[in-house]
Amino acid sequence: MMRDDCGDVPSRETALARLGEGVLDLLVVGGGIVGAGVARDAAMRGLKTGLIEQYDFAYGTSSRSSHLLHGGLRYLAQGHLRLVHEASKEKRVVHRIAPHLAEPLAFIFPTRPGWQWARWKLSIGVKLYDLLCGRRNLGRSSTLGRDRVWRTLPGLARQGITGAVRYFDGLTNDARLVIDTLRSAASHGATVVNEARFVDAQREDGLWWCEVRDTAGDMPLEVRARAVVNATGPWSDRLPHSRTDLRLTKGVHLVIDRGRLPLPDAVVMAEGSRILFGIPWGDRVILGTTDTDFAGRIEDVRCEEEDVRYVLDVVNGAFPEARLAADDLVSAWAGLRPLVADRNGNPSDISRRHEIRMGEPGWWDVTGGKLTTYRLMAEQTVDKVVRQAGFAARRCRTAVEPLLPPEEVDGTSGILPPPVSEATVRHYCRREWARHLEDVMVRRTLWRYYHANHDRVARRILPWMADALGWNEAKAETEWNAYLQQHCPSHSGANEWHARNVPSTL
Numbered sequence: 309m310m311r312d313d314c315g316d317v318p319s320r321e322t323a324l325a326r327l328g329e330g331v332l333d334l335l336v337v338g339g340g341i342v343g344a345g346v347a348r349d350a351a352m353r354g355l356k357t358g359l360i361e362q363y364d365f366a367y368g369t370s371s372r373s374s375h376l377l378h379g380g381l382r383y384l385a386q387g388h389l390r391l392v393h394e395a396s397k398e399k400r401v402v403h404r405i406a407p408h409l410a411e412p413l414a415f416i417f418p419t420r421p422g423w424q425w426a427r428w429k430l431s432i433g434v435k436l437y438d439l440l441c442g443r444r445n446l447g448r449s450s451t452l453g454r455d456r457v458w459r460t461l462p463g464l465a466r467q468g469i470t471g472a473v474r475y476f477d478g479l480t481n482d483a484r485l486v487i488d489t490l491r492s493a494a495s496h497g498a499t500v501v502n503e504a505r506f507v508d509a510q511r512e513d514g515l516w517w518c519e520v521r522d523t524a525g526d527m528p529l530e531v532r533a534r535a536v537v538n539a540t541g542p543w544s545d546r547l548p549h550s551r552t553d554l555r556l557t558k559g560v561h562l563v564i565d566r567g568r569l570p571l572p573d574a575v576v577m578a579e580g581s582r583i584l585f586g587i588p589w590g591d592r593v594i595l596g597t598t599d600t601d602f603a604g605r606i607e608d609v610r611c612e613e614e615d616v617r618y619v620l621d622v623v624n625g626a627f628p629e630a631r632l633a634a635d636d637l638v639s640a641w642a643g644l645r646p647l648v649a650d651r652n653g654n655p656s657d658i659s660r661r662h663e664i665r666m667g668e669p670g671w672w673d674v675t676g677g678k679l680t681t682y683r684l685m686a687e688q689t690v691d692k693v694v695r696q697a698g699f700a701a702r703r704c705r706t707a708v709e710p711l712l713p714p715e716e717v718d719g720t721s722g723i724l725p726p727p728v729s730e731a732t733v734r735h736y737c738r739r740e741w742a743r744h745l746e747d748v749m750v751r752r753t754l755w756r757y758y759h760a761n762h763d764r765v766a767r768r769i770l771p772w773m774a775d776a777l778g779w780n781e782a783k784a785e786t787e788w789n790a791y792l793q794q795h796c797p798s799h800s801g802a803n804e805w806h807a808r809n810v811p812s813t814l
């Protein structure tokens with residue numbers, strides 16, 4: 309049963325006031341998965357912790373991933389054994405601490421002669437992949453003969469298929485993992501605030517005096533902290549004091565109806581040295597992704613027509629009878645990988661390793677990594693912060709303590725979007741910091757990406773949000789118009805691809 313009437317989060321005013329009083333042990337800048345993980349870990353160890361996010365939690369890359377918990381089979385081919393081992397262990401950790409957000413997902417990887425992914429190599433590779441999970445992968449890999457591949461994937465182009473391997477990773481819900489991690493952080497005493505932007509900071513008398521802008525109230529706020537963690541993902545080299553150097557690459561995903569590509573398992577489609585996935589997602593299939601250098605304004609990242617063409621060409625090459633076209637899209641999204649800079653070579657070959665660096669005393673930059681490894685990144689970061697500052701802190705328990713108590717896993721949180729209901733919407737407003745129509749549609753529920761008629765869903769929930777948040781008619785109208793402008797091109801007349809894919813900065 310969902311609880312709707314208790315455990316409301318403190319009001320934003322209360323949270324802002326808390327941030328401004330006294331001295332924090334740690335201020336985390338950035339409310340994506342890395343910042344959320346650091347805040348949870350620090351709060352659980354007893355540090356007085358605050359987190360600020362400039363837009364909505366999970367606004368950045370952490371709501372635009374492939375939704376996979378994975379070791380990264382392709383990184384094995386690149387020889388990054390340690391990276392795969394770390395990520396493989398972490399995918400099991402997430403499965404243990406948040407089973408509601410980690411479902412075993414089988415992948416079929418068909419093989420053809422002449423590909424760099426020969427069947428014999430892959431057969432060895434997937435066995436090694438299982439071993440790197442400490443022999444306890446989310447399922448056991450196997451090798452499939454040609455007939456079995458054709459029976460399982462009847463629409464697959466048959467020419468040259470030599471067989472396939474079948475291996476396991478996990479399916480998750482990226483934005484939900486962020487929100488639930490923040491709920492956990494808050495339940496351990498962290499103060500978390502959205503629409504609060506880090507502007508600048510000075511170090512004096514062993515403290516960081518941080519200038520923060522409450523962008524909702526358009527008010528300045530001063531926050532003092534003994535240590536600061538810059539966990540701003542793609543923005544992290546733009547913060548004052550940051551010493552990071554990033555290379556941003558864009559990846560897009562398309563969502564189609566599962567009836568158009570009835571996949572029983574996820575499927576891997578090789579394209580040159582790259583691989584793309586078709587991932588079953590309830591009644592839909594997620595197709596992706598791309599990997600191209602990006603140099604524009606981060607907030608403007610979008611899925612362009614050429615991205616759509618590229619992904620559909622690869623999928624139509626693998627499943628010619630599907631004849632997928634742009635009209636088949638239910639939705640699409642685009643995100644940026646905050647990769648540790650390596651200016652040379654192909655974007656797909658850049659390592660997904662992470663880096664934790666202290667640029668100045670008490671100032672930490674955390675960059676790179678993956679959704680899958682967020683907890684380990686957080687643990688290593690907090691270890692360093694604690695050691696450098698000399699905090700008396702408890703040991704890290706994030707790998708063993710459940711993300712949410714069982715009674716909190718109540719239908720509002722999961723891998724697939726929940727049914728649309730007034731009670732769930734109230735819950736997101738009162739207990740999960742949702743402040744705008746888009747927050748609920750895009751990041752609390754994924755209704756925006758799952759439902760072709762998401763505008764009708766948004767219209768339906770508008771009065772419920774207005775009631776929960778005390779909006780008057782004018783405010784409700786403003787929210788509705790903002791949503792239409794960003795997400796419903798036919799209403800607003802805005803550029804279709806832009807509108808489909810760029811959540812507003814509000």
Ligand SMILES: Cc1cc2nc3c(=O)[nH]c(=O)nc-3n(C[C@H](O)[C@H](O)[C@H](O)COP(=O)(O)OP(=O)(O)OC[C@H]3O[C@@H](n4cnc5c(N)ncnc54)[C@H](O)[C@@H]3O)c2cc1C
Pocket residue numbers: 337338339340341342343360361362363364365366367368369370371372373374375376377378504505506507539540541542543547557558559560597643644645646676677678679680681
């Ligand atoms: C296309 C694509 C597919 C991916 N697929 C997978 C996958 O399947 N599995 C996987 O493990 N990983 C995947 N990744 C990688 C993973 O999504 C990222 O590594 C991860 O989400 C990065 O999280 P983050 O917290 O570092 O950054 P973000 O999620 O971007 O969070 C940073 C936050 O900081 C905020 N911020 C910025 N500046 C300020 C400021 N001045 N003040 C306050 N807040 C600020 C931003 O608004 C943002 O919300 C994928 C990435 C991409 C792009």
